Amino acid sequence: MNLTKREVKGRYSQSFFGIAWAIAQPLATMAVFTLVFSRLAKMDSNGAPYPLFAFAALVPWFFFMNSVSSGTLSLITYRNIVTKTYFPREIIPLAQVCSRFIDFFAAAGLYVLLMSAYGVGVGVWSLMAPVFFLLLILFTVGLTFATSAMNVFYRDVNPVVQIALQLWLYLTPVAYPLAVVPPRFRLFFVMNPLSAIVEGFRSAVVFNRAPDWTLTVISASIIAAVFVSASVMFKRMDKYFADVI
C-alpha cells in the first residue's frame, strides 16, 4: 500500500542507520528488562533464557504500542487528505499499523538469530505464531480505529491513550509469565487480549508447546468483538471527520 510506504519512507529517510532503528527499541528494552527483572528481581522465566523470553513478548508488544500510538494521531496528521480528497478513511489508521510490519519482521529476524545463539531450536508449535500474529493485527487495527476516530472529536483521547499504553506494558505478562499472576487478579489479565497474544507467541517460539487454548479462545472472542464494533463506529463517525477535524 502506497500510504504505508509513504509512512515507512518518511520515518526512516534522512536517518543514517535507517531501518536499524526498528530493532533498537525492543532490543534495548530487552536488555533493561533482563537486568532489572532477571538479574535483580530474579524473575522466573519458566526455564527459558530470560532475554529470549522477554524478547518474544516485546516484539508483539512494540508492534501494538507503536501502531496504536501513532495510529491514534493518524487522522489528525493526515488532516489535509481527510479534508481534501475522498477515499475510504480506514486506510489512514490501517497504513499506520501496516507500516509497523517492517519493524516487526526486522525484530523477528533478530529473534531467530537470538534463538540460535541460545541454542533454542524451532519446533512444530512455532506454526502457531502466524495465528497469534493475526490476532495481534486484528486487535491493534480495531483499537486504532476506535482511538483515531475518537481523537478527531476530542483530542483528550490521545494523552489518555499514551498514558494507558505506558501502564498497559506492566499489566501485560511481558516482563513476567502469566503463571506468576495470583488467582484473584487472573480474571483481569484474561480480559486483556494481549496476555493471550504474548503468552501465545512465547509458547510457540520459546517453549515449543501448545498454547493455553481456553485463554486463546476467550481473547479471540474479545478481539473479534472489539474489531467489529470499532469498525462500525469508525464508519459511522467517518461522515463528520472533515467537518470537525
Next chain:
Amino acid sequence: MPLAIQLDRVTKRYRAGRSRTVVDLIGSNIDRMRGKAQDVHSVTRGRIDTVIWALRDVNFDVPEAAGVGVIGRNGAGKTTLLKLISRVTWPTSGHVRVAGRVVSLIELGAGFHPELTGRENVYLGGGLFGLTRRDIDRQFDRIVEFADVARLIDTPMKRYSSGLYARLGFSVAIHANPDIVLVDEVLAVGDAAFRRRALEALRQLMTEGKTVLFISHDMWNVRRLCDQVLWMEEGRVRAYGAAAEIAERYMSEVNVQALANQSTALQSHRGGTGEIRYTGVEIVDAAGRASVLFAPGDTLVVRASYQADRPVARPVFQVAVIDVDTGLVITTATSRPGDAPDRVDASGSIECRFPRMPLRPRQYVLRLAITDSHQLASYDLVSAGPRFAVSGRGTGVDGLADEEDGLVSLPFEFAHHTGDVRVFHQA
C-alpha cells in the same frame, strides 16, 4: 441527457467557534445551580454554539459532459459544494447524487509526502485517487510529461518549488481517469504556460465526455471553459445559466458594490508643491449623471474642480486612465492652446471627455495632476483618484465583437487572398 451531479435540497451546517471544554461544562452547571439563563453565558464564554449555514436548500443539476463554472464571493459556499460532491463531507440534510468517479482538485498534491521523490509521490497520489499500480505504470510517462518535471522526478518533493508541486498534483489528478473533475481555484499557482495547458487539458476532458466543475474568480477563464455558470451567494444559488450572461451580471454587481463603497475624498497625502490643488473629482456619464460603471463604447466624463492659492501661469491639467491590473492606458493633458486658461488665480473646474471609450471590461483608476507648462514640476498629484469599471457588451465600439481579449478595442478588418502572396516581412 443523463445527469452527472444532482443536488436535491442540500443544506450544510457547520458549528463555528471552538469545541466545548470541561470548563464550559462546569461553568454551565454552576450557572444552572445559580438559576441563571444559560444561553446568555454561553455566548459571552466564546460563542460555543454558533452555527454557520454554509449551504441552504441548494438544488441544481449538472448534465454529463458539461462544464460548469462556480462563481461567488469568498464564503459563498463554493468549496463546501465541491466537498459535498466529492464526498469529503456530508450534507446536514438533502441528497447529493453523483454518477461516476470523482476527482477533486481542492488542493493540488494534497496527499504528497515531501520526503518521497516525485516518482514515489505519483504512485502515492494516484493510489489516493483509486488508481492501481498497473494503471499508474501505464500512465506514468504521460503524467510526468504533462507536469514537465522529468528532470526532477527522482528528487524528494521537498526540493520542489510550489509551482512544480502543484503541476505534478494536477497532472496525477487528470490522469486518474475521472468521470467528474472538481477544480477549486487551484490554477492560480503555476506559471502562465502551465495554466494554459491545464485549461486545455480540462477542455479536452470535457470533449471526452467528462464533467468539469470549475471554481474560479477569473471570469475570463470561466467564460472560455464553461457553458454554464452557477452563481453562489451566502450559501444559496443566486443564478444558474448561460456562462456569458451570468458572468456578466456577476461582474457588474461586484464592480458596482466595490465602487459604490469607495471614498469620495481625495487622498490626503498628495504630491506636488501645492500652489494649486484639485478640490474634487467626479466621474459622470454622457448625460451628466455620476456613474462608476460603463459599457464599452460609452462616453465617460471626468470633472475636476481646483483652487489656486496664488496666481499660476499656464498650468497644465492631466487626467490619466490606469488599468488596475496592467497599468497606464493613457495620459491626457491640457497641452494644446485654449485647453486651459493662461493664468489661474482662483477656483475653477475642468472637464475631460472620453467619447466612445474603447476600453475592455476591466477596472480602472484615475490619476490626476496639475503641472507647470513643461509638464515637469507638479503643483498637485492625485495618484489614486476615483475608480470606475467597464463591463458588459454595451453598444460596442464600431461594431466590434465582444469576444476578443486584450486591453483596448481597436477597429480592425481582415482581408483574405488566395494564391501566392508576396510576404514583406520574412519571419
